[in-house]
Amino acid sequence: MKSENKNLIGLERVKKWLYAKDLAQRSSGCVLCGSCYGHGPANPMEDTPGPKEKCPPYEFYRFQRHTPKSRWLMSQRVFHGLDPITPELKEVIYACTNCLMCQELCGVRDDGYGPWDITVAMREEITEKEGPIDAHRPIYHGLQQHDNPWAIAESERGAWAKGLGLKHLTDASASTLLFAGCSADQASGQSGAIALAKLMQRAAEDFVILGKQEKCCGLYAFDLGFRREYERLSKINLATINNAGIKRVVVACGSCQRIWREYAKTPGVKFEVMHGVEYVERLIAAGRLKFIKPVNKKVTYHDSCHLGRGCGVYDAPRRILRAIPRLQLVEMERNQRWAWCCGGGGGVPEADPELAHWCATDRLREAGASGAELVLTSSALCQRSFADLEEPALPLQDLLEFVCQAL
Ligand code: SF4
Ligand code: SF4
Structure with missing residues (x-):
C-alpha cells in the first residue's frame, strides 16, 4: 500500500x-x-x-x-x-x-x-x-455498527482479560500496549492473548490493554475490500495510541501484526510493532524469562501466512521453542516462506467454506506426516480455522500458551 x-x-x-x-x-x-x-x-x-x-x-x-x-x-x-x-x-x-x-x-x-x-x-x-457480497455482509455490518467483525457489542468485549489483573488504558498509562485482536473475543482465539499477558506479567513488564474499548485493527475491512471501513478504523486506532503516548504495540495475533505494520508506515507516526512471539523471544534473550521445566514432546510449528509471508517473522517462534529443554521441533515439508495456508483468511470460511476446510485439512495432514504430536500456531485466525475441523489429524495449541508450561 x-x-x-x-x-x-x-x-x-x-x-x-x-x-x-x-x-x-x-x-x-x-x-x-x-x-x-x-x-x-x-x-x-x-x-x-x-x-x-x-x-x-x-x-x-x-x-x-x-x-x-x-x-x-x-x-x-x-x-x-x-x-x-x-x-x-x-x-x-x-x-x-x-x-x-x-x-x-x-x-x-x-x-x-x-x-x-x-x-x-x-x-x-x-x-x-x-x-459486500452476501457471505460477508454480517462482517461488514459488525464493523460498521460495533467496530468488531463478529458484531460483538463493546459491553461484551474484552472478557478474555477477566481475572488477570491487567491495567486498562482508560484508567492507567504505560508506553506498551498489548493488542489482543478481535479473535480474543471468541473462545477459539483467546488462548494466545491470555498467554501473552501472563508471560509479560511474569517478566514484570509494564503494559496496558484496551479491554472493552479495543476496536478491530481493520484486517477484515482491508482484506475483504471494505476500504472505507479500513481507513476509518485505522484513524481511530492510530489516534488512540497517539493520544495515550504508546510507543510499542505488542499484538497477540499474526494477522493483526500485518495490519499494525501498515499503520506504522503512516507518515508522522512513530511506534514499534511486535508480535507476542518476537516480544517473548526478546525477553528470553534478555534473561527475563527462563524455561526451566523440560517438556518431553515432539511438536511442529505452522507459520501463519500473515505473520510469515506478511511480516517475515519466521525465526522468533522457532528460537522460543528451541529454548525449552528436551522439546523436539520438527518441520513440515512446506514451512516458512512456503508454508501452506490454513484457509482461514480472506473471508473464505464465510464465502467458500469447502475450500477453507480443504486447506485446513491438508495442512494438518502434512503436520501429522512430520511425526509431531502437536501443532503450534501464533495466529488466532489459524487457530480458529483448525478448531473448526471436526476430526483434526493432530491436536493444536497456541505457541505462547504451550510454552507457559516450561516456566
Ligand atoms: S507471477 Fe503470476 S501474477 Fe506475477 S507476472 Fe507471473 S503470472 Fe503474472
Ligand atoms: S489464494 Fe492465491 S491469489 Fe490469493 S493470495 Fe494466495 S496465492 Fe494469491
Whole structure:
C-alpha cells in the first residue's frame, strides 16, 4: 500500500498496475509467467525451487480462472470497461484466501504491489459498486455498527482479560500496549492473548490493554475490500495510541501484526510493532524469562501466512521453542516462506467454506506426516480455522500458551 494512494479506492488505487492508458502511469503488469501457480520453480529470480502447490484456490479447483494471474487479467478487463462484474467473476475473486503466496512469488512486484493487491483492489471495486457480497455482509455490518467483525457489542468485549489483573488504558498509562485482536473475543482465539499477558506479567513488564474499548485493527475491512471501513478504523486506532503516548504495540495475533505494520508506515507516526512471539523471544534473550521445566514432546510449528509471508517473522517462534529443554521441533515439508495456508483468511470460511476446510485439512495432514504430536500456531485466525475441523489429524495449541508450561 502506497501512502500517496491512500484516498483512492478499488481499481483506481492500482491503476498503474493495470496498464493504465496514461503512459506516464504505466508500470510492469502481469507478464503471464505462471510462477504464482505453476508447479515449476518459484520464479525466474529465485535460486530455490519453491513449493509445488502455490495458490490454494487453484489447487482446489484446478481451473485456470482460479490462478492469481487470471484474477489480475480479469481485473484489468473490468478496469478498462471490457467486462462487467459478473457472479462468476465474484466467485473467483472471493475464493482468494489472502495467503500472500503469489506476492512472495511474483517477479514483477518490485514496488509493494502484486497479484494479491490487485485481488483486494477488485474486492474494493465490487464493494463500492454493489456493496459486500452476501457471505460477508454480517462482517461488514459488525464493523460498521460495533467496530468488531463478529458484531460483538463493546459491553461484551474484552472478557478474555477477566481475572488477570491487567491495567486498562482508560484508567492507567504505560508506553506498551498489548493488542489482543478481535479473535480474543471468541473462545477459539483467546488462548494466545491470555498467554501473552501472563508471560509479560511474569517478566514484570509494564503494559496496558484496551479491554472493552479495543476496536478491530481493520484486517477484515482491508482484506475483504471494505476500504472505507479500513481507513476509518485505522484513524481511530492510530489516534488512540497517539493520544495515550504508546510507543510499542505488542499484538497477540499474526494477522493483526500485518495490519499494525501498515499503520506504522503512516507518515508522522512513530511506534514499534511486535508480535507476542518476537516480544517473548526478546525477553528470553534478555534473561527475563527462563524455561526451566523440560517438556518431553515432539511438536511442529505452522507459520501463519500473515505473520510469515506478511511480516517475515519466521525465526522468533522457532528460537522460543528451541529454548525449552528436551522439546523436539520438527518441520513440515512446506514451512516458512512456503508454508501452506490454513484457509482461514480472506473471508473464505464465510464465502467458500469447502475450500477453507480443504486447506485446513491438508495442512494438518502434512503436520501429522512430520511425526509431531502437536501443532503450534501464533495466529488466532489459524487457530480458529483448525478448531473448526471436526476430526483434526493432530491436536493444536497456541505457541505462547504451550510454552507457559516450561516456566
Ligand atoms: S493470495 Fe494466495 S489464494 Fe490469493 S491469489 Fe494469491 S496465492 Fe492465491
Ligand atoms: S501474477 Fe506475477 S507471477 Fe503470476 S503470472 Fe503474472 S507476472 Fe507471473
